[in-house]
Amino acid sequence: KILILDFGSQYTQLIARRIREIGVYCEIYSCDSSADEVKNFGAKGIILSGGPETVTSNDTPRAPACVFELGIPVLGICYGMQTMAEQLGGRVESSDHREFGYAQIRARGHSKLLLNIEDHASPEGYGLLDVWMSHGDRVVELPAGFKLIASSDGAPIAGIADEDRHFYALQFHPEVTHTKQGGRILGRFVLEICGCQALWNANNIIEDSIAAVREKVGSDQVILGLSGGVDSSVVAALLHKAIGEQLTCVFVDTGLLRLHEGDQVMAMFAQHMGIKVIRVDAEQRYLDALAGVNDPEAKRKIIGGLFVEIFDEEAGKLTDAKWLAQGTIYPDVIESAGAKSGKAHLIKSHHNVGGLPENMTLKLVEPLRELFKDEVRKLGLELGLPADMIHRHPFPGPGLGVRILGEVKKQYADLLRQADAIFIGELYRHDLYHKVSQAFAVFLPVKSVGVMGDGRKYDYVIAIRAVETIDFMTARWAHLPYDFLDLISRRIINEVNGISRVTYDISGKPPATIEWE
Numbered sequence: 001k002i003l004i005l006d007f008g009s010q011y012t013q014l015i016a017r018r019i020r021e022i023g024v025y026c027e028i029y030s031c032d033s034s035a036d037e038v039k040n041f042g043a044k045g046i047i048l049s050g051g052p053e054t055v056t057s058n059d060t061p062r063a064p065a066c067v068f069e070l071g072i073p074v075l076g077i078c079y080g081m082q083t084m085a086e087q088l089g090g091r092v093e094s095s096d097h098r099e100f101g102y103a104q105i106r107a108r109g110h111s112k113l114l115l116n117i118e119d120h121a122s123p124e125g126y127g128l129l130d131v132w133m134s135h136g137d138r139v140v141e142l143p144a145g146f147k148l149i150a151s152s153d154g155a156p157i158a159g160i161a162d163e164d165r166h167f168y169a170l171q172f173h174p175e176v177t178h179t180k181q182g183g184r185i186l187g188r189f190v191l192e193i194c195g196c197q198a199l200w201n202a203n204n205i206i207e208d209s210i211a212a213v214r215e216k217v218g219s220d221q222v223i224l225g226l227s228g229g230v231d232s233s234v235v236a237a238l239l240h241k242a243i244g245e246q247l248t249c250v251f252v253d254t255g256l257l258r259l260h261e262g263d264q265v266m267a268m269f270a271q272h273m274g275i276k277v278i279r280v281d282a283e284q285r286y287l288d289a290l291a292g293v294n295d296p297e298a299k300r301k302i303i304g305g306l307f308v309e310i311f312d313e314e315a316g317k318l319t320d321a322k323w324l325a326q327g328t329i330y331p332d333v334i335e336s337a338g339a340k341s342g343k344a345h346l347i348k349s350h351h352n353v354g355g356l357p358e359n360m361t362l363k364l365v366e367p368l369r370e371l372f373k374d375e376v377r378k379l380g381l382e383l384g385l386p387a388d389m390i391h392r393h394p395f396p397g398p399g400l401g402v403r404i405l406g407e408v409k410k411q412y413a414d415l416l417r418q419a420d421a422i423f424i425g426e427l428y429r430h431d432l433y434h435k436v437s438q439a440f441a442v443f444l445p446v447k448s449v450g451v452m453g454d455g456r457k458y459d460y461v462i463a464i465r466a467v468e469t470i471d472f473m474t475a476r477w478a479h480l481p482y483d484f485l486d487l488i489s490r491r492i493i494n495e496v497n498g499i500s501r502v503t504y505d506i507s508g509k510p511p512a513t514i515e516w517e
């Protein structure tokens, strides 16, 4: 396995995902980890990530000295290269010229890392590579024992190596897809230079997790809050495979789910897979708790708090249960670790419904804790969950509670469910569902005039939203075809009795958010 030391680059998670895609397990540790933590991890190789700081200042992070004393290969990327060079006796300079974007590098000096990896061959016999650069500082003097292995116009020293000690460093970013040969370079490092084997795949992950869960919980009973979302669904399928009847799921039907969603969850998990699922029909409790509440954050608090309360009640009835299973995934772990150490660049502003009951006596089992979302999806498919469920758009924890603007009422939720189902159904039918990242309908509790037959009538408004995004931090509205929007509008107004107007949301994020509340 490989250890990645994080110096705060926005690409650190990408490095980890690339390494895992190659089939090698890796984890991310903070760059200020202790020598013991680094040694105890037992890595076959270490990668030093990029980062926003400059090594020309003395109070910026350095790699723990032991990294260069363990006798294992090390790859420095960007800031990781600069700190490696500086720590081993080379020199780094700041420059006012920031190099950002595509660059072409010449691979020189026949290093094991870059040998025969190229996008073009140059007349002089160098391999040429198209790479992605993002740096201000640069290495200007090599440390003793190092040779130059790559250079570009903007960075004459774009890659260095000490092949006796298996130290390599690159100024560009092999982890981003813009560096076309990046996957091969990382593969060369972890498989050939570090000697890792590509054993990390869905099958092995399932087998390992099953063994780990069995060992951990023994013959104890386990409970799981099942929402129907990808993470909790995969945990349910995995635990069922691992411990069968020892698993009980609690599914809280808040009344704020999509059309037929509650029945679908039960059909899938209880009927089809034979998992014990307790369905709690809590619609009325939610409606009562939300009556008269207009403020979105207050609604979120009520919805989240009530979930914990109900889950707690159900858990209390299962007196044998000793373990609480959760669908925590690796990005959650990295983010909360980052938040604790003050190094978070990205602090999650949303929390899923389902915080932990405060006075919890149950122990935690989190079988997806080490996995990225794409790995969780692969696992889900391998475990036999339907592709539609695994690749469904994200759905916010508070559900329709934040898609009905202002006060939540049953009548509004019913109208919204129908409109949303028409929209989503047509997206699938027109092969557009997977071309957008998230799509849904929003209920606006205002009445606008319409003409039906001979009379005027005043009915509610539905807004349709579809966005394209990679990370949900920024998004653009999806340019759905006019004919398609026309069909949606006509179907909703004709079929949903109570809606007289449909609008399409053409706001980007920022400044708008994806949800309306």
Ligand code: XMP
Binding pocket: 300, 350, 351, 352, 353, 394, 395, 396, 397, 398, 402, 438, 472, 509, 512, 513, 514, 515, 516, 517
């Ligand atoms: P915004 O509206 O902030 O949404 O642009 C970004 C992503 O987060 C989802 N979202 C939530 N998810 N609880 C959640 O679990 C929430 O309260 C919540 N609010 C927004 C939203 O659907 C989108 O995918």
